[in-house]
Amino acid sequence: MSKQIKQRVQTLFKLNGLQLSQEAAVYLTGLLAPVKDVERNGWIDKILSQVEKQKLKTAVIDIKIMEQAISECTAEEGGDENTDTFNIISGFEVPRYTFSAERKKYLKDDMMGRHKPLLLPPAAEKNNIYHDRFVMVSQRTARHDLFSGTGSTGSEKKYKLKPVEFLLGTTNRMDDIIVLGMLTQITYGSYYLEDPTGVVKLDLSKTKFHTGLFTENCFVLAEGWYDDEVFHVIALGFPPAEASSTTRGHFGSTNFFGGPAETTVKISEKLSLAEQNNTDAMFVFLSDVWLDEPEVQARLRKLFAGYSEMPPTAFIFFGNFLNNSSSGTVYNNSLKDHLKLLGEMISYHPSLAEQSQFLFVPGPSDPSSPNIFPRSPLPQHLTAELRNLVPTSRFLTNPARIQYCTQHIVLFREDIVTKMCRNAIYFPESGDIPTHFAQTIACQGHLAPLPLNTAPVYWDFDRSLYLYPLPDLVVIADKFEPFTAEHLECKVINPGSFQRQDYSFKTYIPSSRKVEDSQIPGEEDEEMG
Structure with a gap:
């Protein structure tokens, strides 16, 4: 059992670009062994988060860094036990996390080098509204069973998402294409699909709409064929939600x-x-x-x-x-x-x-x-x-x-x-x-x-x-x-x-x-x- 826990811990740290020393791995494994299975992953995440908050000079985590992280984590846990049963969160106090594509996790904005929220931010921040929404939806969609190929059926990957630039970069007709993007109306009466890589015009004349209320600026999965600079959509649905x-x-x-x-x-x-x-x-x-x-x-x-x-x-x-x-x-x-x-x-x-x-x-x-x-x-x-x-x-x-x-x-x-x-x-x-x-x-x-x-x-x-x-x-x-x-x-x-x-x-x-x-x-x- 301890061997499995040790492998699990080392794997999670490697996924975040960190390497545990042998001494630190043994020490952490010993602490986690008595913890219930349902709680163990939560503790690992908390300890990993505390490690990342420290000023690391190397990717190798020794036992001193590990002891400090666990000490801080235990202190925080003790504070959380006093959490009130009823708390109100203002709309201006909602935490801001940004998804890091390199580390495959959400990090606080200050760790991503973003400024504190302002009522009147620079004009460039307007683009971040839709970019952040797109990233939130796309990282969730990419790991869904339909697209990751890691579902319980064990079947191979069934669908593959394509960016808009993939369509724009070809002159040949392409069938059975699925694109994730935002519905926009750049010119009156004409709808387009937009993602961070580009914009493509849509033909919705023969589209089958799945469940939902499809409005401008919502994100959709569009399936169809591309020809003559137009994406002909045969089915339009929403990116799958996640429990x-x-x-x-x-x-x-x-x-x-x-x-x-x-x-x-x-x-x-x-x-x-x-x-x-x-x-x-x-x-x-x-x-x-x-x-x-x-x-x-x-x-x-x-x-x-x-x-x-x-x-x-x-x-x-x-x-x-x-x-x-x-x-x-x-x-x-x-x-x-x-x-x-x-x-x-x-x-x-x-x-x-x-x-x-x-x-x-x-x-x-x-x-x-x-x-x-x-x-x-x-x-x-x-x-x-x-x-x-x-x-x-x-x-x-x-x-x-x-x-x-x-x-x-x-x-x-x-x-x-x-x-x-x-x-x-x-x-x-x-x-x-x-x-x-x-x-x-x-x-x-x-x-x-x-x-x-x-x-x-x-x-x-x-x-x-x-x-x-x-x-x-x-x-x-x-x-x-x-x-x-x-x-x-x-x-x-x-x-x-x-x-x-x-x-x-x-x-x-x-x-x-x-x-x-x-x-x-x-x-x-x-x-x-």
Whole structure:
């Protein structure tokens, strides 16, 4: 057994360009031997990461370097055990990792020589949005069974991806070609496929579209034949998504999601046990909570009264928070007053005000920063009175992230389903829209795979919209009808507009990973019941 562990350790270090001395290999093997198989790879990745952080003068790792790395790794692990079960990650604090083609792993941007994120970066940074997305999708696709030839069937490689420059470099007709690239519309009415090597014009007149919502600037796998400088596409699909567990199998314990933990909380036994034992934990999601509507106020009072005896872990309210079409000072003063009224309704139930978190994500019409993602939280001068009445209230960016025990939850308030349907180059003829949407964002690894003029993003903060590795739950607060969909164990839900959808909302129970549809009845409904 020790021999197998030693070979495994030496192989992993060699893959990262490092060589263990005999003494260091024996020392590390001895420490890893008592560790459970399921945890061993995570420890190796953490130790390897600590080794790489040291100033190495040679690729040979001796026992002194190994002892220091293990000491630092153990100290970090001790700190991680104190990780809170509930953490909120701002859209401006999402970690930035860049894929290193040489080392076949993701490294922090400072290790790749990239600058710290800026709201107004140099113009050249705009290209990095799509380049980084392409690299994320392409490295994932290249190791998929269909393209790597390393699947469980043991069959030889079935498909081979070709770059655009391969097409552009020939004058002969080529059949059975598959290209990974981004859909673009360089001239009106004409679509092209673009990758870092070039651009080729597409003929989509006889294309069969697979499941998904195909929009400009999304990444696709195009299959067809090339002739006369045109790529004739016979089938168009998305690059295959990857389950979160598969991603961790390749990149170890790297914390892509964010939060205080140095390594991903997915490998924490302490948090996993807390998650399973807390069967009463619950998240309540409501969208378009129009606080200026008297009927909304009445239903919220019923909601709070109903949950007062068993307070949920968190209530998450998505804007818009007013149905009033006014703007400026009048709108702001009205919002401030109605947020105070909401605080009074909550504080009437001390159990909720003390035990539940109240989270607020701004909507498109709410006062905040410009409508560019990620958006800043609601201004503090409008929320001060609510925060005084309810100290557990938090005002989030849009999008934002929640880490609850070992689970990752992404919150996004945008009519993104509606926008993607409106901007689709081909509208699906079969299947339901939620299924198409869930598969699209999972395969793209992004919340808004649309042109920047349709879904503006701060260039250096595009990572705030990444869905890679796939989270456990994505909450899309859209005016589209409520839905629950799932792709590769990633649940995608939409609570729908609160008042427009008969005061319905969604609840999520982390211990069982169940999503439930709920509704607040009115007086008429209660009388009929």
